[in-house]
Amino acid sequence: MSDVLLAVDGLTTAFDTRAGRLTAVQGVSFEIRRGETLGLVGESGSGKSVTAFSLIRLVQPPGRVTAGRVLFQGRDLASLSEDEMREVRGAGIGFVFQEPMAALNPVMRVGDHIAEALRVHGLGTRAEARARAIDLLRAVRIADAERRVDDYPHQLSGGMRQRVMIAIALACRPPLVIADEPTTALDVTVQAQILELLREMKREFGISLLLITHDLGVVAETADRVAIMYAGRIVEQGPVRDIFRRPAHPYTRGLLASIPGGVAGSRLHAIEGAVPNLASLPPGCSFAPRCLERMPVCAAAFPEVTLLGPERSVRCHLHAGPGSRFPDPDEVPA
Amino acid sequence: MPPLVEVRHLVKHFPRGGGLFRPKSVVRAVDDVSFDIEEGETFALVGESGSGKSTTGRCMLRLVEPTSGQVRFRGEDVLSFPGARLRAARREMQMVFQDPYSSLNPRMRAGAIVEEPLVIHRIGATRERRERVAELFRLVGLDPAHLDRYPHEFSGGQRQRIGLARALALSPSFIIADEPVSALDVSIQAQVINLLMDLQQQLRLTYLFVAHDLRLVRHISSRVAVMYLGRIVEMGATAQIFEDAHHPYTQALLSAVPVTDPDAPRARIELEPSSVDREAPLREIAAGHWVAT
Ligand SMILES: Nc1ncnc2c1ncn2[C@@H]1O[C@H](COP(=O)(O)OP(=O)(O)OP(=O)(O)O)[C@@H](O)[C@H]1O
Ligand SMILES: Nc1ncnc2c1ncn2[C@@H]1O[C@H](COP(=O)(O)OP(=O)(O)O)[C@@H](O)[C@H]1O
Ligand code: SF4
Ligand SMILES: [Mg+2]
Ligand SMILES: [Mg+2]
Numbered sequence: 127m128s129d130v131l132l133a134v135d136g137l138t139t140a141f142d143t144r145a146g147r148l149t150a151v152q153g154v155s156f157e158i159r160r161g162e163t164l165g166l167v168g169e170s171g172s173g174k175s176v177t178a179f180s181l182i183r184l185v186q187p188p189g190r191v192t193a194g195r196v197l198f199q200g201r202d203l204a205s206l207s208e209d210e211m212r213e214v215r216g217a218g219i220g221f222v223f224q225e226p227m228a229a230l231n232p233v234m235r236v237g238d239h240i241a242e243a244l245r246v247h248g249l250g251t252r253a254e255a256r257a258r259a260i261d262l263l264r265a266v267r268i269a270d271a272e273r274r275v276d277d278y279p280h281q282l283s284g285g286m287r288q289r290v291m292i293a294i295a296l297a298c299r300p301p302l303v304i305a306d307e308p309t310t311a312l313d314v315t316v317q318a319q320i321l322e323l324l325r326e327m328k329r330e331f332g333i334s335l336l337l338i339t340h341d342l343g344v345v346a347e348t349a350d351r352v353a354i355m356y357a358g359r360i361v362e363q364g365p366v367r368d369i370f371r372r373p374a375h376p377y378t379r380g381l382l383a384s385i386p387g388g389v390a391g392s393r394l395h396a397i398e399g400a401v402p403n404l405a406s407l408p409p410g411c412s413f414a415p416r417c418l419e420r421m422p423v424c425a426a427a428f429p430e431v432t433l434l435g436p437e438r439s440v441r442c443h444l445h446a447g448p449g450s451r452f453p454d455p456d457e458v459p460a
Numbered sequence: 461m462p463p464l465v466e467v468r469h470l471v472k473h474f475p476r477g478g479g480l481f482r483p484k485s486v487v488r489a490v491d492d493v494s495f496d497i498e499e500g501e502t503f504a505l506v507g508e509s510g511s512g513k514s515t516t517g518r519c520m521l522r523l524v525e526p527t528s529g530q531v532r533f534r535g536e537d538v539l540s541f542p543g544a545r546l547r548a549a550r551r552e553m554q555m556v557f558q559d560p561y562s563s564l565n566p567r568m569r570a571g572a573i574v575e576e577p578l579v580i581h582r583i584g585a586t587r588e589r590r591e592r593v594a595e596l597f598r599l600v601g602l603d604p605a606h607l608d609r610y611p612h613e614f615s616g617g618q619r620q621r622i623g624l625a626r627a628l629a630l631s632p633s634f635i636i637a638d639e640p641v642s643a644l645d646v647s648i649q650a651q652v653i654n655l656l657m658d659l660q661q662q663l664r665l666t667y668l669f670v671a672h673d674l675r676l677v678r679h680i681s682s683r684v685a686v687m688y689l690g691r692i693v694e695m696g697a698t699a700q701i702f703e704d705a706h707h708p709y710t711q712a713l714l715s716a717v718p719v720t721d722p723d724a725p726r727a728r729i730e731l732e733p734s735s736v737d738r739e740a741p742l743r744e745i746a747a748g749h750w751v752a753t
Pocket of ligand 5: 513514515638
């Protein structure tokens with residue numbers, strides 16, 4: 127089998143609202159290899175969650191995948207029946223949500239959540255499921271797992287709930303886990319523990335991870351490759367080290383430069399302007415109204431994907447065609 | 461000159477509703493907290509969720525009534541002020557809230573939101589107030605042409621600017637900013653922080669800055685107090701806290717900050733809760749550097 131676990135090509139998802147059609151995700155393409163973590167980074171509303179839900183066919187109406195292809199383990203997910211798709215969710219792709227409280231049933235004990243995940247896929251009897259639930263709670267480093275397995279969600283702290291979500295996502299040993307802002311609602315100390323846990327799970331179970339976040343620090347610590355989203359499109363992607371050292375897209379450069387850390391008390395580098403509204407995107411490049419390097423061509427056409435190397439790509443007219451202006455490491459941040 | 465703000469032995473207990481078989485107890489949200497803030501500085505409160513940062517700030521403005529302790533502003537005890545004097549003091553002390561979505565009245569126009577404190581304090585005639593509001597809009601980088609818009613017609617960063625304009629309406633000298641940028645998009649946070657720093661210079665403001673993001677705290681504060689379970693466990697100049705942390709909780713907190721350098725070594729320090737002596741008093745281990753040991 128090929129090294130590529132998930133291949134997404136041209137994924138496009140739109141919402142037909144009274145205000146007209148909102149294209150939340152447009153022509154998104156990426157791959158995740160076995161054992162690899164891809165960080166998907168973007169601001170709120172940039173389309174990260176819609177991308178994740180589109181992958182596992184859980185976009186709710188009026189949302190609809192209007193174009194593109196998702197190959198998981200070589201199978202085209204669009205061609206599967208609803209039953210086959212349910213099998214993929216859980217056994218093939220585990221899911222960890224931003225708000226664990228909303229994803230857990232308040233009247234179900236922790237152990238029953240895990241047992242249900244196992245039983246849906248016909249894995250074991252009730253007693254076996256309970257034993258396996260305790261094992262999983264131990265695996266996600268919940269102290270006193272034998273007792274915690276009988277707790278209700280509200281009896282757990284935010285960090286523990288997120289550990290339970292990870293245990294559920296891992297219950298059927300899926301090769302891929304999608305984690306949608308798994309630490310955004312948590313304290314920085316708890317966040318560090320959960321990220322460490324995800325790294326350990328990756329090592330122990332050999333899973334691949336799609337890690338969705340708006341925090342570049344989280345990406346730097348956890349991901350192998352990163353894709354930067356802006357207004358529904360991936361504008362740059364490549365290996366984390368390389369992108370952090372030599373960001374090519376003006377938006378990526380702005381984001382990296384705006385992280386506080388320079389001379390204390392100095393002004394921060396800010397990206398002026400606001401994130402565009404999807405209902406009124408500017409013509410051409412969506413970042414153009416905020417871009418300091420904007421050229422006349424930028425307002426005319428959305429830039430196509432330019433390959434900057436075997437692993438790196440960018441959508442920006444600065445890099446289109448020959449004579450791409452690829453910045454030197456010394457020149458960064460802009 | 462005395463410090464602008466002096467907080468002494470501040471305590472706030474919230475009752476925890478006793479059940480049928482459970483005795484009533486209290487949450488010691490703020491448990492004997494003392495610190496000074498000098499005029500013109502940015503003093504930061506950091507610590508995990510629920511450690512009592514917001515409650516400390518709210519007690520200082522008497523948005524909640526403290527259980528005991530003192531808060532002095534320019535040497536005067538705010539907690540003993542009667543109603544009228546308290547209203548006058550509130551002109552000098554203002555708060556900016558975390559959530560720009562819920563902290564503005566959705567049914568009021570932006571101009572009216574900013575004008576409201578002037579109306580409440582009966583400042584200026586209608587025409588003067590209008591001019592002042594337009595001036596405040598410009599001060600925070602909003603277009604006065606948008607005075608008649610409603611909050612939902614503004615972006616998150618713009619709404620935070622409206623909240624700031626409102627806080628500045630009465631020309632305060634002291635502002636408590638409770639997580640003023642944590643609800644904003646990453647690319648917008650820097651704009652608002654720059655604005656806060658510019659206004660501090662321009663208007664000689666003093667800030668109490670409550671924040672989760674330690675990278676930001678390091679960038680903008682002169683001094684930092686670290687709270688843990690309702691108490692200050694370490695306090696000092698920003699460099700003392702970030703480069704010479706002594707308390708195990710401070711060390712754990714600092715080690716948890718994600719670093720944006722993929723090559724930086726990660727060295728997490730886990731806090732062993734039993735290693736923290738809750739009753740330990742603050743001791744000065746170096747000039748201005750206090751640690752609970
Ligand atoms: N009105 C209230 N009634 C009861 N308990 C309260 C109330 N307000 C705060 N608390 C409790 O007081 C403690 C401190 O809360 P506070 O809001 O000051 O924390 P914080 O440090 O600001 O946390 P965060 O970082 O999450 O904003 C918590 O245990 C909280 O549950
Ligand atoms: N049910 C819906 N109806 C209309 N628009 C939606 C719906 N769900 C999401 N969107 C829009 O899709 C865009 C992307 O949303 P989302 O993927 O949730 O962003 P994020 O990157 O914050 O996860 C946003 O502009 C959002 O308003
Ligand atoms: S295409 Fe033009 S406007 Fe868009 S990011 Fe590149 S230079 Fe800026
Ligand atoms: Mg989301
Ligand atoms: Mg708070």
